[in-house]
Amino acid sequence: MQLILISGLSGAGKSVALHMLEDLGYYCVDNLPTGFLARIILLYQKYNYQRIAISVDTRSAPMLSQLPAAMSSLRKHGFDVRLLFLDAQDATLIRRYSETRRRHPLSQQGLTIPECIAKERDMLGDLHSLGHRIDTSALSANQLRSWVRQFADADTAPLTVLFQSFGFKHGVPLDADFVFDVRCLPNPYYDPTLRPLTGQDEPVAAFLAQQATVEQMYQDIHQFVHRWLPQFNHDNRSYLTISIGCTGGQHRSVYLAERLSRAFPNEQVLLRHRQLPPAQE
Structure with missing residues (x-):
């Protein structure tokens, strides 16, 4: 089974990436708490799903710290686990939120958009070092979809x-x-x-x-x-x-x-x- 985890900053393109993987035939789950990761993978394995994509981000913040251990455990059991971390420059994220007029997931805490972005970066910490990081600041949606396809098609290799x-x-x-x-x-x-x-x-x-x-x-x-x-x-x-x-x-x-x-x-x-x-x- 191949498992692709998608994480990163809100507004960096996680939805575009998840939809692209869905088009490629992956069974996709958005915003799964990390604590349920191993359980849902075993369930999908039982029903012979071979390609799974799961979005994990700060909406399930209390469980984010469990992600490195969960990835390591799944790999030890023979799963092909990959992490795609989407990032973007602060100015780009602020512009995207201004254009779409969407609420940032952390905005309910009374923070401004720049404050939300800063807090989210801190919450995600060094998660990007666990996988492949893409800076989407200058990318069009088509470019990002193309790069996600390339990431998914890559063979498993140490480096x-x-x-x-x-x-x-x-x-x-x-x-x-x-x-x-x-x-x-x-x-x-x-x-x-x-x-x-x-x-x-x-x-x-x-x-x-x-x-x-x-x-x-x-x-x-x-x-x-x-x-x-x-x-x-x-x-x-x-x-x-x-x-x-x-x-x-x-x-x-x-x-x-x-x-x-x-x-x-x-x-x-x-x-x-x-x-x-x-x-x-």
């Missing part, structure tokens, strides 16, 4: 390495474990013929491949990841996110993320481009 490109002008991703700034490299943006293209297009790739500094940057990042990857494997970590950033997230960072994603054939690797639309991923 998954995620290479993602992004643009600094859109903000540094909250989910990055390492950030490499490649804005110092020659920029195809200044060539009118290359400007509308991306780092996935052959003319841009050919231009960047001819630059000695681009090759040196690639080699430096590759050597760093290659050298330290075994240590992260030994650290019992599930995901390692390597973020490559250029100015707009269209050319240099995309090119390097693409190359790096192909450079570790013996690892489970995911590739994402934060600033490209889903059709180009």
Whole structure:
């Protein structure tokens, strides 16, 4: 049985993720108290459900502290348990609540929206370190659905390495474990013929491949990841996110993320481009 747990900040996209998993054939449960997790999994196992998705968040706050132990216990019994933690920048969450005019789950305590967000972050603590964290600040609903599908389809592995490109002008991703700034490299943006293209297009790739500094940057990042990857494997970590950033997230960072994603054939690797639309991923 595969169990995907969805948690994270209110307004970060948990409903979108849960609906996507439902469309993929998962039996979905929203807002299940952690104390009932093992019980409901055994019940679903009895009726031969193979794919379950459960949302766990601060609405069941008193039991959240039980989640790490519950996940560990289920894994020891042979279940494929994954945690997807959705996050977003405070300004993004405030804007979303303002646009939708929805109440924050903690607002009944007389708190303002910023105060609710701060308290919720504190309540969730380091839960994101138990699984895969996605910063949805700059994502469209379609992008998030695409990334949730990718997460669900990934094979079970001790460690998954995620290479993602992004643009600094859109903000540094909250989910990055390492950030490499490649804005110092020659920029195809200044060539009118290359400007509308991306780092996935052959003319841009050919231009960047001819630059000695681009090759040196690639080699430096590759050597760093290659050298330290075994240590992260030994650290019992599930995901390692390597973020490559250029100015707009269209050319240099995309090119390097693409190359790096192909450079570790013996690892489970995911590739994402934060600033490209889903059709180009």
